[in-house]
Amino acid sequence: MPSHCPARVQKNGRVRLSEASSPKFETKRVTATNLGGPIDLDKTLLSGQVFHWTRRADGSWSGLLGNEAVVVSEKNENLVLHQGPDDRVVRHFALDHPLEEIYAAFPEEPMSQSALAACRGMRILRQPRWECTAAFITSSMKQVAHIRSMSLAIRSRFGEAVDGSDINAYPPFEVLAKATVPALRECGLGYRAENLLKTARLLADGTIDLEAIAKQPTARLRQTLQMLPGVGVKVANCILLFAYERLDAVPIDTWIHRILLAMRKGRKGTPAQLAAYAHRRLGPYAGYVQQYLFHHARMAKRGAALNPASVFSVPFDSHAPARLALRANLRWSISKAPAFSIVVKTAGCGATSPREARHQK
DNA sequence: TGTGGACCTGGAAGC
DNA sequence: ACGCACAGGTCCACG
Numbered sequence A: 001m002p003s004h005c006p007a008r009v010q011k012n013g014r015v016r017l018s019e020a021s022s023p024k025f026e027t028k029r030v031t032a033t034n035l036g037g038p039i040d041l042d043k044t045l046l047s048g049q050v051f052h053w054t055r056r057a058d059g060s061w062s063g064l065l066g067n068e069a070v071v072v073s074e075k076n077e078n079l080v081l082h083q084g085p086d087d088r089v090v091r092h093f094a095l096d097h098p099l100e101e102i103y104a105a106f107p108e109e110p111m112s113q114s115a116l117a118a119c120r121g122m123r124i125l126r127q128p129r130w131e132c133t134a135a136f137i138t139s140s141m142k143q144v145a146h147i148r149s150m151s152l153a154i155r156s157r158f159g160e161a162v163d164g165s166d167i168n169a170y171p172p173f174e175v176l177a178k179a180t181v182p183a184l185r186e187c188g189l190g191y192r193a194e195n196l197l198k199t200a201r202l203l204a205d206g207t208i209d210l211e212a213i214a215k216q217p218t219a220r221l222r223q224t225l226q227m228l229p230g231v232g233v234k235v236a237n238c239i240l241l242f243a244y245e246r247l248d249a250v251p252i253d254t255w256i257h258r259i260l261l262a263m264r265k266g267r268k269g270t271p272a273q274l275a276a277y278a279h280r281r282l283g284p285y286a287g288y289v290q291q292y293l294f295h296h297a298r299m300a301k302r303g304a305a306l307n308p309a310s311v312f313s314v315p316f317d318s319h320a321p322a323r324l325a326l327r328a329n330l331r332w333s334i335s336k337a338p339a340f341s342i343v344v345k346t347a348g349c350g351a352t353s354p355r356e357a358r359h360q361k
Numbered sequence B: 001t002g003t004g005g006a007c008c009t010g011g012a013a014g015c
Numbered sequence C: 001a002c003g004c005a006c007a008g009g010t011c012c013a014c015g
Helices: A023-028 A041-046 A086-092 A099-104 A110-119 A129-137 A144-158 A181-185 A192-204 A218-225 A233-243 A254-263 A271-282 A286-299 A301-306 A320-325 A330-336 A338-348
Strands: A015-017 A032-036 A061-065 A068-075 A078-083
Touching (some): A032 A068, A032 A086, A061 A086, A078 A086, A110 A254, A129 A144, A129 A233, A181 A192, A218 A233, A233 A286, A254 A271, A254 A286, A271 A286
Antiparallel strands (some): A015 A032, A032 A078, A061 A068, A068 A078
């Protein structure tokens, strides 16, 4: 299993695109740099890994890498850099991840193959450790849109301005460690405020060093991360996958939980059993498979209400997967899918998956 | 080891 | 329009 990122760095012949060949940006007279690919930038930045990037009217994306403003776009499935440090951008967008090798390792299983077909080019980013940890501490019981708004509020209130960027840098933990619960609550964190503050203080006083622990093996690192307030097994797996390059880590959220149950034809299990199953079934790049399944299911949600069978557009011998992905439309599920109504119903009431995804200490 | 329930908040969504 | 349910969990108290 690849506990580290495969050290296969692409030799990107940096192609200088003439201004004439990138009409979108000619007014700014910037020199665009082709950083390579393939990558699907929209899917990568919309798949719930990062939360502060902004899509511009011309289709390019602006965001921050630490304290540096970055603007990128996609052209012919390649990543094009318009602003920012090219070496760090290449690394952040993980252009060295061997996608074809990863795809070859996807399970021969309908939902995984369907998700792959729908999400080709989506990459798992290499995120700054603290930012990623903080973002996912605030993520519990929250939708992507709100995680984003919390991130932006924290940046606005505690972060430093960045040249060439509309938004501030994410405040270092030393800064947040000096914040207060009420101040963080004003950023919309709710009960998460206390967790983020306590974590920032644990890092600030040196109890845990997010960089030093990077050399720990995955299982141990997961335990270490779970020492942080607000970090349970699911969030720990997100951090492992998105900030520590553990591409086999599988965060089991409500979506993945239901998908795993569908793969097991409804057979339930303890969180540990489901996690073990996920690793067995999803293979050495289970984290990648998980991300594709998650994004595909989420994106198909709206369409699912109209045409449930299209969620995973592959033939099924059972309707279960479509029903599971359809949970958004609870009424429909119950009326049309009696065989699965119990699973769908309880999950919809929040009585099943959050609990079953809970870790035990 | 396994379950029940509290916890903040607001964008999205259904009647 | 207003009210309730819900959303990418965690943590703690109990059987």
